[in-house]
Amino acid sequence: MGRRAAFLDRDGVINSYVYNQEFGTVDSPSNAEEFQLLPGVRDAIARFHDMGLLVVVVSNQPGIAKRKFSPEILDATTEKMRRLCDGKIDAVYYCLHHPHAADKRYECDCDCRKPKPGLLLKAAEEWDIDLQASVMIGDGLTDVMAGQRAGARTILAGTRKCYVCAAMDEHGVTPDFCAATLSEAVGIVESMNLSTDLITRESLRI
Numbered sequence: 001m002g003r004r005a006a007f008l009d010r011d012g013v014i015n016s017y018v019y020n021q022e023f024g025t026v027d028s029p030s031n032a033e034e035f036q037l038l039p040g041v042r043d044a045i046a047r048f049h050d051m052g053l054l055v056v057v058v059s060n061q062p063g064i065a066k067r068k069f070s071p072e073i074l075d076a077t078t079e080k081m082r083r084l085c086d087g088k089i090d091a092v093y094y095c096l097h098h099p100h101a102a103d104k105r106y107e108c109d110c111d112c113r114k115p116k117p118g119l120l121l122k123a124a125e126e127w128d129i130d131l132q133a134s135v136m137i138g139d140g141l142t143d144v145m146a147g148q149r150a151g152a153r154t155i156l157a158g159t160r161k162c163y164v165c166a167a168m169d170e171h172g173v174t175p176d177f178c179a180a181t182l183s184e185a186v187g188i189v190e191s192m193n194l195s196t197d198l199i200t201r202e203s204l205r206i
């Protein structure tokens with residue numbers, strides 16, 4: 001029997017997006033300075049940790065492939081994230097690929113770019129994670145899809161991406177739960193009895 005994990009998307013769940021005044025766009029942080037935790041995230045991660053869940057970040061980070069930042073800058077950003085979360089993030093898995101990368105070394109049709117489940121599957125193998133007893137929390141359709149494909153429960157977190165709902169209808173994808181913030185998502189996970197649910201689901205199949 002493997003361990004339970006909380007798989008967390010990064011941008012929009014752990015840290016805020018960054019508004020670029022020059023271009024009028026909202027994007028993920030492009031350096032460690034721009035990386036700021038969303039309110040309540042530090043406590044939410046501590047609560048997952050206290051519940052005995054592995055905290056695993058799974059995130060598409062095509063910024064190196066797009067030549068937006070260097071591998072060193074991504075490392076520094078990851079270090080800051082781990083530090084701000086008091087070292088309670090157990091593992092971080094990034095997909096660095098992009099199908100149309102500026103840096104051709106990162107251009108490929110990989111198995112790990114969400115909505116594909118590769119990052120979760122790799123983490124499950126390396127950390128002996130029971131995916132069906134685990135939960136994927138993200139603010140995007142691709143997070144819900146990756147979580148479902150890996151066999152995990154899913155929580156759509158966040159309130160700012162209104163277009164996600166329309167996209168979910170279009171693709172027929174529905175998360176198990178919705179939460180405004182990661183704090184709210186922890187409350188949902190606390191009230192879920194994943195092992196009981198699993199037994200129920202398995203007995204229904206008989």
Ligand SMILES: [Mg+2]
Nearest residue numbers: 009011012139
């Ligand atoms: Mg996100």
Ligand SMILES: [Zn+2]
Nearest residue numbers: 095097110112
């Ligand atoms: Zn990848």
